[in-house]
Amino acid sequence: MNTSPAPMGRRRVCVVGAGYVGLTAAACFAHIGHDVACVESDPWRLDELRQGRIPIHEPGLDALVAQGAADGRLRFYAEVGPALLGAEVAFLCVGTPPQPSGEPNLGPLAVAARQVAAAAPRDVVVVVKSTVPPGSCEALELICAEAAPAGVTVRVASSPEFLRESRAVWDFLHPDRVVVGSDDPGVADLIGGLYPEGCAVVRCDRRGAELVKYAANTFLAVKISFANEVARLCGALGTDATAVLEGVGLDRRIGTAFLRPGPGYGGSCLPKDVAGFRAAGEALGAPTWLADAAERSNHQARRAVVATLRAAVGSLAGKQVAVLGFAFKAGTDDTRDSPGLDIAAQLVEAGASVRIHDPLAAPLSHPGLWAAGVGDAVLGADAVVVTTDAAEYRSIRPDWLAATMHGRTAVDAAGAFDVPAFSAEGITVYGVGRGAPTDFPAVVWSPLRWAHPVSEGVPG
Ligand SMILES: NC(=O)c1ccc[n+]([C@@H]2O[C@H](COP(=O)([O-])OP(=O)(O)OC[C@H]3O[C@@H](n4cnc5c(N)ncnc54)[C@H](O)[C@@H]3O)[C@@H](O)[C@H]2O)c1
Structure with missing residues (x-):
């Protein structure tokens, strides 16, 4: 080239x-x-x-x-x-x-x-x-x-x-x-x-040019899945993934783009192109271990949002849940392979009653679930799940949300909410590697044990 x-x-x-x-x-x-x-x-x-x-x-x-x-x-x-x-x-x-x-x-x-x-x-x-x-x-x-x-x-x-x-x-x-x-x-x-x-x-030959596109999108998918894996560790440690990933990404060799925790990648390109990259590797006998792992990790990222909600509110059966964002990201009306729709479908399967909203996308499917405005979606909801950081969701006022929804739980997978401001209104916000998982024990694991003789136990 x-x-x-x-x-x-x-x-x-x-x-x-x-x-x-x-x-x-x-x-x-x-x-x-x-x-x-x-x-x-x-x-x-x-x-x-x-x-x-x-x-x-x-x-x-x-x-x-x-x-x-x-x-x-x-x-x-x-x-x-x-x-x-x-x-x-x-x-x-x-x-x-x-x-x-x-x-x-x-x-x-x-x-x-x-x-x-x-x-x-x-x-x-x-x-x-x-x-x-x-x-x-x-x-x-x-x-x-x-x-x-x-x-x-x-x-x-x-x-x-x-x-x-x-x-x-x-x-x-x-x-x-x-x-x-x-x-x-x-x-x-x-x-x-x-x-x-x-x-x-x-400039390159045709096969090379075709592969550039697959490889570029697969690399971005790997980066997103990696960010979500770091965020899962952050969640387990009780530390803030946003700061950790900023610390990682400001290294110019790595870069901050696509290094944000979230509900996983979606849309018409990344999932399809990772699958295409993997299929090409399989056909050519060239293993694609990183791409395979990125795809598995991405499925897990979507399931993790629902698991977080279940851990927070218990059984989802009969719960009323507002899902904010069903385009695959903010700023588009494209709903192809959208994490928000996937998460909404998982919630419905778990027995929840779901209302979904998006600022730009039209409800092409699930017409019964669609809410015309954020207010319609969250009115009386037991919990709110945010899947894109659309400006409309970033500007939701905590006092308004507290007065409009019924429950006090939000799973903000997109990082749209200011966690302390919502906590002040009594709303517990769970994020992907951030938020308020209040029931974590103090860190009790081997790296800290060296400072404490075994007979004295570990810090509590
Ligand atoms: N959407 C993106 O962000 C993006 C970015 C980079 C690359 N791509 C790739 O570009 C391609 C197109 O993606 P898109 O999102 O624009 O698709 P799209 O589905 O939005 O648009 C495709 C259009 O082609 C039309 N069409 C199909 N067959 C036709 C024909 N024979 N004659 C005339 N029109 C015809 C369809 O009616 C449709 O309007 C895909 O391969 C995609 O992977 C997409």
Whole structure:
């Protein structure tokens, strides 16, 4: 691999799929100055976009889409054919959801690649932005060769996307790096030149680029699971995980990002990509022990939230519990593989009566459990469980909560509550490695025993 600054040039670009990645890429490419034709197969999404409405929550995206549409640099299409006219490059940004085996479903991606190849009026470069197992671009190139009209060459390259939901526009316009995987230097130059001027471009072969994405997300998952393991030790020791992890993360070799205790990772990417990384390792005979452990630890992190509540209030049967946060994190409306929904489902299974709330996400499932406001969710609740640190939850006043809920227990897995302020109102807040586990005994274990002869016992 080597890095080089991205050159700049205005191009006509086709983007297939207008989800979190595709719509952001399309709007940002138009903002940079390219002519963008964005294809979306979902009629409802397409209609919303054509009416100037944004079907997902992503700060700043509405303004960029409106600007692109007004400037005539961003148009939306139902079919690939007209969108490809004049385009040298087509970015595939369709979903690659996980299958029960852990491997992603690449069916929609193959369909999209075939559609582009079949409609290509001239040679085209297909760039896979979706997250895929190493080797996928090579397979897609074979599919494209079969589908392309005679005399048309379709080359497939990889350029995975690293944006974070809730900061997608910022991340796309200010990437830490852009990764371009192609064996053809001319193709790599063409793709690298489409991105914002001056960003670092890592160039490698296609398999390498595909693996960068899996490896990066798996490393982040390992970091989150590690933080939760440290937090579990903190809980057992009665010390504050937030301070401990800050002490660890401020070491520049480690870094504070993703080193926060919480209810475990979720969303459409980390769980799927860890599973994909593991599946790739298994297929290739390369053990992935750390990824395996991160996944197990993550399941445990979600169960631990429910176990903490059970330890605090006893049997959950018949208890009324408010779950605050069912998007997979604050700042997004994405509920895919969300810890909050998982925790709510565990509570329902344990016999609790659950009301769930989220500031941004719409209740796509469990309609009977959904509360329109925080007040509706917590009114008369025996306990409150917080799973994201949304601003709305961070600003809950302890006196208001004490007056609105029935019980006096909160499990704040997201670190949203100021524990002493809630304690002052009589609410016991249990966190992940923080909070008020008041019934811990004094530390009684071997490292302290050296100071006390065995005959005198240990400090009590
Ligand atoms: N969401 C993220 O934060 C993120 C970040 C980096 C990478 N990724 C990866 O990017 C890919 C896309 O993720 P997403 O979250 O944007 O998915 P998404 O489900 O939000 O969007 C995919 C869109 O593609 C459309 N689509 C599917 N087939 C199509 C076709 N043949 N023609 C036109 N449109 C089609 C769907 O209708 C949908 O609107 C996935 O592989 C994902 O792992 C996602």
